[in-house]
Amino acid sequence: MSPLNIGVVGTGIFARDGHLPVFQDHPDKFKVVAAFNSTKSKALDFAKLAEFPEEKVFDDMDSLINDKDVDYVDVLLPAQFNLDAVKKCVAAGKPVQIEKPIAANMKQARELVEVAESTDLPIAISENWSFLQAINVAREHLPRIGEVVGFQHNSTGPFVLNNKYMATSWRQHPEHIGGFLSDGGVHQLALVTALVGEIESISALTSQVREASGDDDIVFSTLKIRNSKCIGSFSYGSAFGATDKWIYLKIYGVNGSIMIELNNKAAPIVRVKVGSDAEHSGEEEVYNVKEDKSFGIYEEFTNFHDAVAKKDKSLLISSPRAAFHHLACVAAFIESSAKKGDHVEVERY
Ligand SMILES: NC(=O)c1ccc[n+]([C@@H]2O[C@H](COP(=O)([O-])OP(=O)(O)OC[C@H]3O[C@@H](n4cnc5c(N)ncnc54)[C@H](OP(=O)(O)O)[C@@H]3O)[C@@H](O)[C@H]2O)c1
Numbered sequence: 001m002s003p004l005n006i007g008v009v010g011t012g013i014f015a016r017d018g019h020l021p022v023f024q025d026h027p028d029k030f031k032v033v034a035a036f037n038s039t040k041s042k043a044l045d046f047a048k049l050a051e052f053p054e055e056k057v058f059d060d061m062d063s064l065i066n067d068k069d070v071d072y073v074d075v076l077l078p079a080q081f082n083l084d085a086v087k088k089c090v091a092a093g094k095p096v097q098i099e100k101p102i103a104a105n106m107k108q109a110r111e112l113v114e115v116a117e118s119t120d121l122p123i124a125i126s127e128n129w130s131f132l133q134a135i136n137v138a139r140e141h142l143p144r145i146g147e148v149v150g151f152q153h154n155s156t157g158p159f160v161l162n163n164k165y166m167a168t169s170w171r172q173h174p175e176h177i178g179g180f181l182s183d184g185g186v187h188q189l190a191l192v193t194a195l196v197g198e199i200e201s202i203s204a205l206t207s208q209v210r211e212a213s214g215d216d217d218i219v220f221s222t223l224k225i226r227n228s229k230c231i232g233s234f235s236y237g238s239a240f241g242a243t244d245k246w247i248y249l250k251i252y253g254v255n256g257s258i259m260i261e262l263n264n265k266a267a268p269i270v271r272v273k274v275g276s277d278a279e280h281s282g283e284e285e286v287y288n289v290k291e292d293k294s295f296g297i298y299e300e301f302t303n304f305h306d307a308v309a310k311k312d313k314s315l316l317i318s319s320p321r322a323a324f325h326h327l328a329c330v331a332a333f334i335e336s337s338a339k340k341g342d343h344v345e346v347e348r349y
Pocket of ligand 1: 037
């Protein structure tokens with residue numbers, strides 16, 4: 001694999017702490033060659049860290065996208081800017097990967113999928129949770145537990161006062177629907193839907209616990225899976241008082257169950273029990289999973305690199321269509337809660 005040249009748009013916290021370390025750890029695949037940031041000084045700092053010349057810090061997004069040295073564009077902006085960035089990249093014939101959530105609202109998300117599906121260019125969403133090894137391990141064992149009829153997902157934790165992300169003004173005054181429910185909740189929905197399937201309808205209550213969250217920050221819900229009798233629950237929020245960070249997905253089949261524990265992200269645990277009833281239950285099998293230290297980011301960019309290098313967008317795992325579904329679930333949480341928990345259909349593309 002030879003390295004592809006990357007132009008980074010939006011050199012904020014996650015570009016520096018999330019994407020850049022992966023690019024620098026894998027020079028065989030990735031080379032950052034240019035950047036644009038609305039506050040230029042931050043892009044100049046980023047250029048130093050990424051070790052490319054200051055001349056490749058551009059004053060506007062168009063110049064970066066059209067730069068002949070840039071093979072593809074990595075966009076890390078608040079979600080309301082994703083659609084515009086993707087349109088510009090498509091117009092310039094440049095592959096682009098944008099951070100999650102796909103867009104700030106469903107109208108933009110729909111248009112973004114339309115644009116992405118109108119071109120042969122690879123266009124992907126940086127949804128690192130779609131690339132977790134824990135999902136792959138659980139998926140291997142899924143056929144052993146028979147028909148999946150239920151699930152329980154929980155991702156709850158304490159409010160973190162010194163959360164570096166909380167200090168960003170676009171999160172404090174979110175234009176993206178549901179604030180933290182879409183910012184972080186789409187990761188959880190990527191995990192759940194990867195293993196139990198697409199969600200058809202939702203009944204939810206959401207609420208805002210912390211003023212600093214800028215919008216609702218917890219959700220408790222029940223869900224129905226499309227084309228299946230599988231039902232389950234989904235709880236999300238890190239806005240509580242002192243409590244353990246508790247992230248798990250339990251999947252119930254008619255012939256057993258699978259539990260994914262993600263409390264320790266570096267070392268998830270997958271537990272499998274096979275058997276048709278309490279009297280015919282095998283021993284619990286415990287699989288200790290090793291995640292890459294980037295928690296899926298390395299794998300997401302490797303997948304994107306493949307699609308760009310081979311000019312084959314069908315290789316992409318984290319498609320705009322998949323991310324549309326994740327955001328549509330958040331929209332359904334909000335709609336259902338506004339209707340006092342009525343069951344609502346999840347918008348389909
Ligand atoms: N996958 C994950 O686990 C994960 C984790 C964290 C973040 N993310 C995603 O990464 C992206 C960046 O998040 P971050 O935490 O790095 O936030 P951040 O540090 O605030 O960076 C946001 C970037 O967007 C720019 N920006 C903000 N408002 C803008 C505006 N009105 N016009 C133009 N540019 C604007 C900022 O430019 P200035 O520097 O000029 O303000 C900065 O470059 C988001 O899409 C977020 O969802 C993903």
